[in-house]
Every structure is written in C-alpha cells, then in structure tokens.
Amino acid sequence: MQVLVITDGIGALTSAQAGRVLAEGWPGSTVVPAGGAGAGFGRAYADLIGAELITGMAGATPAWWAARDGVVAAGLEVARPADDQGIPYQGSTLALGEVTATALRAQPRPRRLVIDCAAGALAHDGGAGLLAGLGATADVPLDGGVAGLDGIGSVALAPVRELVGDAEVIGVIPADQAGQQLLGLRGITSVRRGSAVDPERLLRTDATLERWAGLLGVADRAGAGACGGAALAVLALGGRLVAGPELALESVPERRLDLVVTGCGVFDFAERGGEVVAAAARVAERSLCPAVVIAGEVLIGGREMRTLGIESAYPVRASAADAPVTDGIEPDELSAVVRRVARSWRW
Known part of the structure; x- marks a missing residue:
C-alpha cells in the first residue's frame, strides 16, 4: 500500500510525533510533518x-x-x-x-x-x-x-x-x-x-x-x-x-496513493479539523483514494465529514467527559487506536 500520513498535532504531541505514531499502523508509509501559519508551523517545518x-x-x-x-x-x-x-x-x-x-x-x-x-x-x-x-x-x-x-x-x-x-x-x-x-x-x-x-x-x-x-x-x-x-x-x-500544509506537501513527489491518514485534536464541523486535515482531504481527492482522520475527539457525523472529503473518523477519546483533550494524549493511547483502525484500512 502507498500511504501518506500528514497530521496536525494531537493533544500534546507535535505533528511529527503524532505522525510517527499514526505510521505504526501502516509500515513503510510516508510521514509529512505539517502545521498552519501561526498554528504549529514552526515546529513542523x-x-x-x-x-x-x-x-x-x-x-x-x-x-x-x-x-x-x-x-x-x-x-x-x-x-x-x-x-x-x-x-x-x-x-x-x-x-x-x-x-x-x-x-x-x-x-x-x-x-x-x-x-x-x-x-x-x-x-x-x-x-x-x-x-x-x-x-x-x-x-x-x-x-x-x-x-x-x-x-x-x-x-x-x-x-x-x-x-x-x-x-x-x-x-x-x-x-x-x-x-x-x-x-x-x-x-x-x-x-x-x-x-x-x-x-x-x-x-x-x-x-x-x-x-x-x-x-x-x-x-x-x-x-x-x-x-x-x-x-x-x-x-x-x-x-x-x-499555506503551511501545502508547503509541506511540496516535499512529497506526486504519486498514486491508496490511503491518506490525517489527524487533529478535535474534529468538528466548526473548525473542520483545521488546515492540515483539509489539505489531506485535497490530496486524497486528487489521488482518488480515501482519507481517514484519527482525532482526540470526533464531534461530527459521517454525512458531514464526507462533504469535507473524509471517509471516516476515529476518536482517541469518546468524549470530553472521559478526559479533556487539552490534558494531553499519550503516544500509547494514540497507538492503541491506530492499531485498531489499521486493521480496517489495510489491503
């Protein structure tokens, strides 16, 4: 499989840190650190x-x-x-x-x-x-x-x-x-x-x-x-x-992809996951492949996310009542979700 991982920071994890954890589910995938202007761009770049x-x-x-x-x-x-x-x-x-x-x-x-x-x-x-x-x-x-x-x-x-x-x-x-x-x-x-x-x-x-x-x-x-x-x-x-995510993607040669994996802290309809998620959806559209989101919280329905170019989204925490995302998400916690999601998105 040709898999691209481009994620925003998730909880206290930077884009690069979160990307490495997401990539565990798809060995050999390409990881691209990315962030929006004034929103994690410096660390990611x-x-x-x-x-x-x-x-x-x-x-x-x-x-x-x-x-x-x-x-x-x-x-x-x-x-x-x-x-x-x-x-x-x-x-x-x-x-x-x-x-x-x-x-x-x-x-x-x-x-x-x-x-x-x-x-x-x-x-x-x-x-x-x-x-x-x-x-x-x-x-x-x-x-x-x-x-x-x-x-x-x-x-x-x-x-x-x-x-x-x-x-x-x-x-x-x-x-x-x-x-x-x-x-x-x-x-x-x-x-x-x-x-x-x-x-x-x-x-x-x-x-x-x-x-x-x-x-x-x-x-x-x-x-x-x-x-x-x-x-x-x-x-x-x-x-x-x-935009920051688009600049990051310039470092990746154009090629056919089978899957794009992205992530963010909160995936809701108000912020739509932010610039990185939007950029990931555009890459998936160009490659005619699905894009999936792994987020600290998912507060958007399936119909709405598909209008944004996202096929499926998976929360690390079911709701803010479990533990606020701002408390930080540990790599092991994220990794457990990645392993479960990867079983459904591997061929």
Whole structure:
C-alpha cells in the first residue's frame, strides 16, 4: 500500500510525533510533518527539514527560527487575534523582520527563505516593519504601524535584497486568507474596521496602504492583504504565498496513493479539523483514494465529514467527559487506536 500520513498535532504531541505514531499502523508509509501559519508551523517545518528549532525573543515577542542545508525559516509565537478587534493602527511587524534577519545572519545566502507571516495579524502595516527589520529605510519610520506610514514618499529596499540574496522567498499564510486583498472594499481596512467606524480615517488608512504598495511596486492581488498586509512584503521581494500544509506537501513527489491518514485534536464541523486535515482531504481527492482522520475527539457525523472529503473518523477519546483533550494524549493511547483502525484500512 502507498500511504501518506500528514497530521496536525494531537493533544500534546507535535505533528511529527503524532505522525510517527499514526505510521505504526501502516509500515513503510510516508510521514509529512505539517502545521498552519501561526498554528504549529514552526515546529513542523523544522522537523520536516531536519533542523533544530531555535527559540528566543524578538523584542518582547517570543520568536523562533530554523536553518539547515540552505533553507531558513522564521516566525513569531503569537495568538491569532479576534476578527472583530478593529484596526491596530500602531501595530508593527518589526519583530518578525528582526527574527528573520537573525536567522539570515546565522545562515547567509540561503537558497530558500520561509517566513511565517501569521504574526502580521497583530499589525496593519503592509509588512513595513518586516522590511524595516530586514534593513529597509524610508523617509518616514517604518516601525510605527500604518499610522506612521502617513506621508511616505520613498523607500529603499537595497539593504533587504543584499541580506536576502537570491533566496526563494516564501510567505506562509493561513489558508483562509489566500484570497485577502489589501485595498478597497474587500481590503484589510474595510474588513477589519470593527464597530467603531471613522470613515475619514478608514479612507486615509487605505490610501496610505495604496501609496505604500505603489512604492514597493506591487499591484494589489489576492493574498496581498493576508496577515495584516505582511504578505505584501513577501511579494515585494519577489516571493510567493502558500499555506503551511501545502508547503509541506511540496516535499512529497506526486504519486498514486491508496490511503491518506490525517489527524487533529478535535474534529468538528466548526473548525473542520483545521488546515492540515483539509489539505489531506485535497490530496486524497486528487489521488482518488480515501482519507481517514484519527482525532482526540470526533464531534461530527459521517454525512458531514464526507462533504469535507473524509471517509471516516476515529476518536482517541469518546468524549470530553472521559478526559479533556487539552490534558494531553499519550503516544500509547494514540497507538492503541491506530492499531485498531489499521486493521480496517489495510489491503
């Protein structure tokens, strides 16, 4: 059998740890660590490339980076803000730029630079702080959020290009922001305006971002507004945008599969298992094979899960009343379920 295992973290187990346990049921299967932007991506990507995950602080923000064999990845450990928080006018992506610069100096001239852009959701600066952390300068401060960009007339990216070199630049964004535009009625200023609406300030903010994008030479397009516009900085460096699980899957050669096995903490209709489960379902669809989920809890019916491309789902714990998933799932506990499931999905 040709089996692909791509799972999110399950309980306290990381993606790689959970993947190894799931693979016990199908010896010889391919295990791909994966995680969404700001949701386990750093740990999973470090495991994918076989690198040590270095953690520390970028200013006052917990940060991480990893590097190996010409690949550098960096990001911040931040919680995704609520959708209705309003616009953080002074929020900056400077810390993201600083940790990325630290990683680049540790391994100069990489062939690939991967930036987890999720932390940009705490800002609204179109990636200005990110570029400043990498060495960009302008005629106004780039670390003061979108409010500080008012009146900007020029920006110099030469120091950034010198630091980045010829690296392929990849911005990792949440899958649900792949279509997010930067400007206009569908842009981030309109989407994030919240309940306290000041039309004049909203228009001025959108105009500032339009001016900023123009100076960077980047036309507004789908994804440019992802993560508070941090994705725009990636595009300005000639980079591309991708969801975390999709980037992980790029490491796996296309081939016919017989089964895709995935997992998550909670599989319900609200979150649908998250980005990794969704990516697994798409892989299975392309290969015309079934996808099964092994989750800490399963709170979705068979009919609903099949609309998501999942054939069957199996819980480690029957319900939260047994023991909350947040208490952590032990490898032996997960392994017992895997052995039982594998008997039904092996041929």
